[in-house]
Amino acid sequence: MTQRPSEARLPDPNIVLYDTLTRQKVTFEPTTPGRVGMYLCGPTVYSDAHLGHAKKEVAFDVIRRAFTHFGYKVRYVANITDVGHLQNDSDDGEDKMLARARLEQLEPMEVADKYMWSFVKDMEALNVLKPSINPRATGHIGEQIALIEELIARGHAYESAGSVYFDVRSWPEYGKLSGRKLDDQEEGVREAVREEKRDPRDFALWKNAEPGHIMRWESPWGVGFPGWHIECSAMSLKYLGEGFDIHGGGLDLQFPHHEAEIAQAEAAGHAFARYWMHNNMLTIGGEKMSKSKGNFLTIQDVLAQHDAMVVRFLLVGSHYRSITEFSDAAFESARSGYRRLTEALHEVERRIPNAPAGQNAALDARIAAHVQAFEDALRDDFNTPKAVAALFGLTTDLNAAMNTGEVPRGTLEAAHAAYRDLGGEVLGLFAGGSGPAQSDDSQVVSALMDLVLKARQNYRLNKQYAEADELRGTLARVGVTVEDTKDGVRWKR
Numbered sequence: 403m404t405q406r407p408s409e410a411r412l413p414d415p416n417i418v419l420y421d422t423l424t425r426q427k428v429t430f431e432p433t434t435p436g437r438v439g440m441y442l443c444g445p446t447v448y449s450d451a452h453l454g455h456a457k458k459e460v461a462f463d464v465i466r467r468a469f470t471h472f473g474y475k476v477r478y479v480a481n482i483t484d485v486g487h488l489q490n491d492s493d494d495g496e497d498k499m500l501a502r503a504r505l506e507q508l509e510p511m512e513v514a515d516k517y518m519w520s521f522v523k524d525m526e527a528l529n530v531l532k533p534s535i536n537p538r539a540t541g542h543i544g545e546q547i548a549l550i551e552e553l554i555a556r557g558h559a560y561e562s563a564g565s566v567y568f569d570v571r572s573w574p575e576y577g578k579l580s581g582r583k584l585d586d587q588e589e590g591v592r593e594a595v596r597e598e599k600r601d602p603r604d605f606a607l608w609k610n611a612e613p614g615h616i617m618r619w620e621s622p623w624g625v626g627f628p629g630w631h632i633e634c635s636a637m638s639l640k641y642l643g644e645g646f647d648i649h650g651g652g653l654d655l656q657f658p659h660h661e662a663e664i665a666q667a668e669a670a671g672h673a674f675a676r677y678w679m680h681n682n683m684l685t686i687g688g689e690k691m692s693k694s695k696g697n698f699l700t701i702q703d704v705l706a707q708h709d710a711m712v713v714r715f716l717l718v719g720s721h722y723r724s725i726t727e728f729s730d731a732a733f734e735s736a737r738s739g740y741r742r743l744t745e746a747l748h749e750v751e752r753r754i755p756n757a758p759a760g761q762n763a764a765l766d767a768r769i770a771a772h773v774q775a776f777e778d779a780l781r782d783d784f785n786t787p788k789a790v791a792a793l794f795g796l797t798t799d800l801n802a803a804m805n806t807g808e809v810p811r812g813t814l815e816a817a818h819a820a821y822r823d824l825g826g827e828v829l830g831l832f833a834g835g836s837g838p839a840q841s842d843d844s845q846v847v848s849a850l851m852d853l854v855l856k857a858r859q860n861y862r863l864n865k866q867y868a869e870a871d872e873l874r875g876t877l878a879r880v881g882v883t884v885e886d887t888k889d890g891v892r893w894k895r
């Protein structure tokens with residue numbers, strides 16, 4: 403059986419994850435015993451987040467929750483990019499924040515705050531836990547400048563016309579994450595930018611600010627602003643320390659962003675992330691959902707139509723390293739799958755207060771086997787579809803037992819704990835009233851429902867059908883369905 407928080411478990415040494423850097427599954431070994439330091443590249447806050455962003459956030463949220471479940475203390479750092487992310491990857495184009503500020507006639511910081519809070523709201527709705535630390539790039543200009551100075555001192559960066567570039571030819575390991583060889587790398591750089599660089603593949607650490615550029619800071623190289631990549635190296639090292647455990651992000655960030663992060667940190671003499679994890683993409687019509695392609699649905703659009711927990715269920719239904727193809731059919735099947743879980747769970751809750759004491763040993767063993775299967779699935783590179791299958795297995799066995807008779811209280815409680823700890827705490831599926839109610843509450847609701855159903859039964863016996871229907875209608879309006887079955891009246895919500 404899963405353990406209660408009071409029986410804090412020892413950190414599980416058997417967690418295997420797929421490390422993008424070494425391109426294989428490896429057993430996770432923390433830098434500090436019992437602790438996990440994770441850094442996730444967060445959003446550039448210049449527009450509302452879309453469902454693709456939700457896939458990434460939910461994927462890493464489950465990984466974080468799983469580590470906690472397996473006994474680790476997790477520090478989860480996820481940044482907010484509010485400066486330096488230019489409209490194209492080759493150090494060219496307008497800053498995304500500034501372009502949006504012009505469009506909306508706002509201060510760049512107003513844009514950042516507006517979309518950061520919109521993101522926070524979306525994440526709350528999707529039951530994504532708050533990061534332990536949520537650093538913003540503009541709040542860490544000093545740290546970024548200090549790292550750039552270390553790189554210049556070690557001969558891996560150079561100043562040119564008020565900007566500073568990383569010298570890729572000085573760092574032979576550049577390319578080790580993405581597997582790209584320097585000579586294969588694209589050179590799509592505008593002439594004026596190319597002239598400032600020793601090599602067209604060098605990337606900006608600091609950019610000289612043109613006179614009209616609003617986001618600007620003093621630096622040893624004049625007034626300017628940081629490049630996009632440097633913020634993540636600086637902030638992850640600041641909050642997680644040398645040789646921290648896990649760095650995550652979307653697969654599309656491997657190059658150039660993560661490649662640059664590694665080079666910046668290691669060339670400056672720091673030990674960087676020991677494991678790299680990347681989520682695959684959410685696609686629509688086979689293409690990556692993305693802001694720039696315009697083929698996106700914002701999280702708010704989706705939540706206007708679908709229950710947030712169904713959205714989350716859909717996302718955890720595919721593995722983080724698999725593509726999730728978004729479609730109406732996918733939502734439909736997520737909705738019915740999710741309903742199957744919650745109906746069984748609510749039936750368990752309804753029965754607990756009046757169930758006879760005792761255990762059903764055979765069913766207890768089945769429950770324990772499903773819990774084991776769930777945990778094994780997560781230990782194997784956080785295989786959420788397999789974990790969900792284990793919850794369905796649990797549901798099938800429980801329904802079979804509940805449909806054929808009474809299940810003793812101890813066994814129902816074990817099933818309830820499995821739903822709550824695994825579906826609720828680890829997969830995060832039961833927020834906002836869909837999940838296990840507080841036990842006090844559920845006892846009160848159950849007692850009241852017994853009374854209401856008795857009253858309805860009396861109306862029917864007295865042929866007061868209008869009153870009986872009115873009662874049922876009132877319950878339906880608050881989400882409670884009453885069903886007359888051959889074994890008597892059942893209700894669910």
Ligand SMILES: Nc1ncnc2c1ncn2[C@@H]1O[C@H](COP(=O)(O)OP(=O)(O)OP(=O)(O)O)[C@@H](O)[C@H]1O
Binds near residue numbers: 444655681685
């Ligand atoms: N469709 C998607 N599926 C999964 N993750 C995604 C998807 N789109 C973006 N991400 C991830 O979200 C993070 C932020 O991405 P970003 O702000 O570049 O979004 P985007 O829609 O790709 O924007 P743009 O098209 O302007 O580059 C990255 O880690 C990225 O990998």
Ligand SMILES: [Zn+2]
Binds near residue numbers: 442443444659663
């Ligand atoms: Zn990053």
